[in-house]
Amino acid sequence: MSHEGDGKALSTRLIHAEKPDGKSFVSLAVPTYRGSTVVFPTLEDLDHPREGQYRYGLHGSPTHRALTDRLAEIEGARHVQLAPSGLAAIALTFLSFLRSGNHLLVPKSSYGPTVDLANGLLADLGVETELYDPMVGGNIASLIRDNTALVWSESPGSISMEFQDVPAISAAARAKGVPVAIDNTYGAGVLFDAFAAGCDVSVQALTKYQAGHSDVLMGSVATRDEQLGKKIQRAAMLLGFGVSPDDCSLVLRGLKTFELRLRHLGESTLKVAAWLSRREEVTAVLHPAFSDCPGHDVWKRDWTGSASLFSVIFGSWSRQQVVTFVEALKLFGIGFSWGGANSLAITYHDLDRPSAELGPLLVRLNIGLEDPADLIADLEQALAQASSL
Ligand SMILES: Cc1ncc(COP(=O)(O)O)c(C=O)c1O
Structure with a gap:
C-alpha cells in the first residue's frame, strides 16, 4: 500500500504522526x-531537570x-x-x-x-x-x-x-x-x-x-x-x-461539586440523625451534633460542620433484629466505604466499640444524595420489620 508522504513506511508515519494542536480546543475540563x-x-x-520538570x-x-x-x-x-x-x-x-x-x-x-x-x-x-x-x-x-x-x-x-x-x-x-x-x-x-x-x-x-x-x-x-x-x-x-x-x-470532576455535595450531605444527614434520635428503638446516635457522640464538645469547638457518616446503637435489640433492620432497608446498600451519592448501611458482628456488648448492636449509616424524606420512610419500614421480631 503506498500513499503520498515523506517516503517513510506507514508503520513509521502512524507512530510519528503530528499531535493535534490542543491550544485551539478550550474545554472546561x-x-x-x-x-x-x-x-x-x-x-x-x-540529566539536569529543571525544578518542576x-x-x-x-x-x-x-x-x-x-x-x-x-x-x-x-x-x-x-x-x-x-x-x-x-x-x-x-x-x-x-x-x-x-x-x-x-x-x-x-x-x-x-x-x-x-x-x-x-x-x-x-x-x-x-x-x-x-x-x-x-x-x-x-x-x-x-x-x-x-x-x-x-x-x-x-x-x-x-x-x-x-x-x-x-x-x-x-x-x-x-x-x-x-x-x-x-x-x-x-x-x-x-x-x-x-x-x-x-x-x-x-x-x-x-x-x-x-x-x-x-x-x-x-x-x-x-x-x-x-x-x-x-x-x-x-x-x-x-x-x-x-x-x-x-x-x-x-x-x-468530583471536586467541581465537592463543596456543594459536602454541605448538602451534612444537612440531609443531620435531618436523618435527628429523626432517628427521637425513635424509642434507638439508644444512642453517634453523630457529632448530638451529646451521645464522644467528643461532642470538641466538635463544637474545632469543627465547622458535620458530614454524611454516623452510627446508631440499638441497645435493647438482639443481633438478629439489627441484621433484619439492615437487610430490610431498600434505599441503603450494604457495603464498605462512604461519601458517594448512595446511602449505605453496615454492621459488624465482632465490633468491640463502644463496648463488646454494644458493638454488634451498632449500625453505621452513610447518607447519600437521595431525598432525606425517602430515606426516613425507608428507615421507618425497616425499624418496623425489626421491631416485630
Ligand atoms: C477513615 C478511613 N480512612 C481511610 C480509608 C481507606 O480509603 P480507601 O478505601 O481509599 O483505601 C477508609 C475507607 O473506608 C476510611 O473509612
Missing part, C-alpha cells in the same frame, strides 16, 4: 494527559498537578502527594516516618486496615505500635517515649465516631518533638483544619467525598512543610506509588 514515557528535548534536559508518567503529569494544586488549596497545604487509595496514603505516611526500633501511637478507634497494617507489616519491620484511648487528649504526653516517631490520629474514629482533641494531642507531641499525622477523611479538609490544629500531615481517602461517586479509589498525603513534603514524595517514588491520570480526571 482539565485534559487527561496519559503517558509513561515523557520525552526531553536534549540529553542535557534529561516532568520526567516520567509514574511521577505525575499536568493532570496530576492540577489535582494536587486543588487539593492543596482545599487543605491550605504546600505539598500534596497522591496515592492509589486512602489506605495506600496511610501506608505511605507510615513508611515515610517509621523505621525499625520506632514506637508508633495509634488510636484504638482507627480504621481497621490502619490497625492491621501497624500490627502486621510494620510489626514485621520492627516498629512497635501502641493503641491508645482516642479520648486521651493532652494526656498522650505520658505515652510518648524516647523512640516514639509518630502519633497517628483519626478524628472521628472509624465507625464508633470518637472526635479527638487534636489540638491537645498535637501540642503534647510537639512539645516532645514528635510529628502528628491525621486521617482527616471525614472532615475532607473542609470541616476540620488539621494544620491549624497542629498536625504535620493530613491524609485523605479521596475515594470518599472528593471523588464522590463511588467509582474511583485514591488517597492523598498533604503537608505544609516543604522538607516533609519532599520526604513523602521521595518515599512514594521509591515505592513506585503512582495513580492513573484517568482516575485523577474523575477526582477533578
Whole structure:
C-alpha cells in the first residue's frame, strides 16, 4: 500500500504522526494527559531537570498537578502527594516516618486496615505500635517515649465516631518533638483544619467525598512543610506509588461539586440523625451534633460542620433484629466505604466499640444524595420489620 508522504513506511508515519494542536480546543475540563514515557528535548534536559520538570508518567503529569494544586488549596497545604487509595496514603505516611526500633501511637478507634497494617507489616519491620484511648487528649504526653516517631490520629474514629482533641494531642507531641499525622477523611479538609490544629500531615481517602461517586479509589498525603513534603514524595517514588491520570480526571470532576455535595450531605444527614434520635428503638446516635457522640464538645469547638457518616446503637435489640433492620432497608446498600451519592448501611458482628456488648448492636449509616424524606420512610419500614421480631 503506498500513499503520498515523506517516503517513510506507514508503520513509521502512524507512530510519528503530528499531535493535534490542543491550544485551539478550550474545554472546561482539565485534559487527561496519559503517558509513561515523557520525552526531553536534549540529553542535557534529561540529566539536569529543571525544578518542576516532568520526567516520567509514574511521577505525575499536568493532570496530576492540577489535582494536587486543588487539593492543596482545599487543605491550605504546600505539598500534596497522591496515592492509589486512602489506605495506600496511610501506608505511605507510615513508611515515610517509621523505621525499625520506632514506637508508633495509634488510636484504638482507627480504621481497621490502619490497625492491621501497624500490627502486621510494620510489626514485621520492627516498629512497635501502641493503641491508645482516642479520648486521651493532652494526656498522650505520658505515652510518648524516647523512640516514639509518630502519633497517628483519626478524628472521628472509624465507625464508633470518637472526635479527638487534636489540638491537645498535637501540642503534647510537639512539645516532645514528635510529628502528628491525621486521617482527616471525614472532615475532607473542609470541616476540620488539621494544620491549624497542629498536625504535620493530613491524609485523605479521596475515594470518599472528593471523588464522590463511588467509582474511583485514591488517597492523598498533604503537608505544609516543604522538607516533609519532599520526604513523602521521595518515599512514594521509591515505592513506585503512582495513580492513573484517568482516575485523577474523575477526582477533578468530583471536586467541581465537592463543596456543594459536602454541605448538602451534612444537612440531609443531620435531618436523618435527628429523626432517628427521637425513635424509642434507638439508644444512642453517634453523630457529632448530638451529646451521645464522644467528643461532642470538641466538635463544637474545632469543627465547622458535620458530614454524611454516623452510627446508631440499638441497645435493647438482639443481633438478629439489627441484621433484619439492615437487610430490610431498600434505599441503603450494604457495603464498605462512604461519601458517594448512595446511602449505605453496615454492621459488624465482632465490633468491640463502644463496648463488646454494644458493638454488634451498632449500625453505621452513610447518607447519600437521595431525598432525606425517602430515606426516613425507608428507615421507618425497616425499624418496623425489626421491631416485630
Ligand atoms: C477513615 C478511613 N480512612 C481511610 C480509608 C481507606 O480509603 P480507601 O478505601 O481509599 O483505601 C477508609 C475507607 O473506608 C476510611 O473509612
